[in-house]
Amino acid sequence: MAYYCVGDRMAEHRVERRLAAILAGDVAGYSRLMGADEEGTLARLNAHRREFLEPTIAAHRGRIVKRTGDGILIEFASAVDAVRCAVEQQRGMVQRNAAMPSDQRIELRMGIHVGDIMIQEGDIFGDGVNIAARLEGIAKPGSICLSEDAYRQVKSRLDLAVSDLGATQLKNIAEPVRVYSLEVGVPAPMKPAMQAEATTPEPWARLALPDRPSIAVLAFQNMSGDPEQEYFADGVVEEIITALSRFRQLFVIARNSSFTYKGRHVDVKQVGRELGVRYVLEGSVRKAANRTRITAQLIEAMTGMHLWADRFEGTLEDIFELQDRVTACVVGALVPRLEQAEIERAKRKPTESLDAYDYFMRGIASAQWQMNERNSEALRFFSKAIELDPDFASAYGMAAWCYVWRKSNRWMTDRVQELAEGARLARRAAELGKNDAIALSRGGFALAYIAGNLDDGATFIDRALVLNPNLAAAWYFSGWVRIWLSEPQLSIEHLKLAMRLSPLDPLIALMWTAVAFAHFLADRYDEASSWAERALRENPTLHSAIRIAAAANAVSGRVKQAQNEMARMRQLDPTLRVSNLADVMPFRRPEDLAKLAEGLRKSGLPE
DSSP states (O other): OEEETTTEEEEEEOEEEEEEEEEEETTTEEEEEEEEHHHHHHHHHHIIIIIIIIHHHHHHOOEEEEEEEEEEEEEEEEEHHHHHHHHHHHHHHHHHTTOGGGGGOOOOEEEEEEEEEEOOOOOOEEEHHHHHHHHHHHHHHTTTEEEHHHHHHHHTSSOOOEEEEEEEOOOOOOOOOEEEEETTOOOOOHHHHHHOOOOOGGGSSSSSOOOSOOEEEEOOOEOSGGGGGGHHHHHHHHHHHHHHHOTTTEOOHHHHHGGGGSSSSOOOOHHHHTTTTTTEEEEEEEEEETEEEEEEEEEEETTTEEEEEEEEEEEEEHHHHHHHHHHHHHHHHSOOOOOHHHHHHOOOOSSSOOOHHHHHHHHHHHHOOOOOHHHHHHHHHHHHHHOOOOOOOOHHHHHHHHHHHHHTTTTOSHHHHHHHHHHHHHHHHHOOOOOOOHHHHHHHHHHHHOOOHHHHHHHHHHHHHOOOTTOOOHHHHHHHHHHHHOOHHHHHHHHHHHHHHHOOOTHHHHHHHHHHHHHHHOOOOHHHHHHHHHHHOTTTOOOOOOOOHHHHHHHHHHHHHHHHHHHHHHHHHTTTGGGGGGGGOOOOSEEEEEEHHHHHHHHHHOO
16 A cells, blocks of 8 residues: 655555566567568558457456557466467467468567566556566567566476576566576476376377388478568478378378478477487578579488488479479488389379469468468469369369368358359369379368268268378368268377377367367267367367367266356357357267257357
């Protein structure tokens, strides 16, 4: 309580105080971004805030105190909630930035402190706020700095990999503060006592080397000096991964996981450990005028020894041949004896039109499934590729995949027309893509989800897996379709293969959610709840994970917990009803839908 003299009187002024966890964050390099593109930077930042950052804050029970340009100040009642929110946001921003040129990425810095604060008219003041702001100022882009007070609150509750920066003198803070830098995405080493208890450790904590040559192809460096050519370099690597994946003698990590290292200086030994592979391929792409140069080097991950390196040059018209030559050299180094037929099978041009191929690669680079604008942009690029080459099967498959996300995220404006168009694209992808695993798997899944044609969808996905058993996305799609066909055990087996082929996948939470649904169908409700909770720790606003968590908890008798999940679901999607549940889960058997509906009805979902 503080007193102030006013003339001859003493006025009592009450100041509200409380202990809180304070998160201060801002955008690294914001002035540079605004200087390069004011409108574009602001539009991207606002989209991130609206579609991802603010829903994540709400999911972790944070209160936004104020925004200051690119900065934000958030109050949490719990340090655990603050750190979980920060980790989720940093991981999510890595995913959302993956397809963006490096000079356009919105990267966050964050600082978290637990301390006493003063509250006045909704704003907060005091050393607790000042220390959080100073911690944010010393954080590197994409990282989180914790004060010792904050770290002490969370170290026994969360698995964190941290660097102790020691006692640090923060600007305008009298006493040094011990600071810990949180390395987002890196699991802490497991303690011996925990190992026996951990029934479902993180995927990278338990990856054994496969019994065949295993390789991860990292994103090649764009040496063109033009950020706009980033999509071209990524497209080159995409085709090399696809070609390598067709060889059954190899185990090839999916692009979604190997590209999580993009833009980072990484140790190939660490990559080998985290992805569970023996070999790593890295390189660069330079595109100038009509010439292309690809350099590549193959490295043994365990020792760091270079096994092979070469340079490949040609015109743009030679790009498919250059990719084939890189693939042949890698395969020749790893699998000396292969049948010629298998080598020829891997040399498949996706299209004869280089312009169509260029638009296809732009679509892949633009695809950001959590953002409506980016999804629409990707669809325009895929449509342009189809216009230039009406027989481009993969472009049809990817366009159909865009409609899957439009349905899943409820972005459709003319539902009847868009569902029909998505189904048409899916069927065309399957018709044209008899030897194209991407077209078959994407088209098959779209047929199952959009048109409810489960039998044809499963058949096309199975055919894709015969063509390319290394295609993680196809195993994932098969996992969902097997759930809808009421084959939960087969679903789990296929999902495990998907997770092994892509252990760092940005969509890993969706894989975990699918496993939860499979366990639910098999009447293993505790396992279903456990997998759903894991998915929600990764993505707290994932609708499908919230739904299965609510249903599993309700059926298990944890009604209060189920009702809390449903309350969150109703906030995120107030249109969901028992009556329209079949629209999001196209089960073949009415009894499977009835079981899910009953669990959600007990959770509080209205009819």
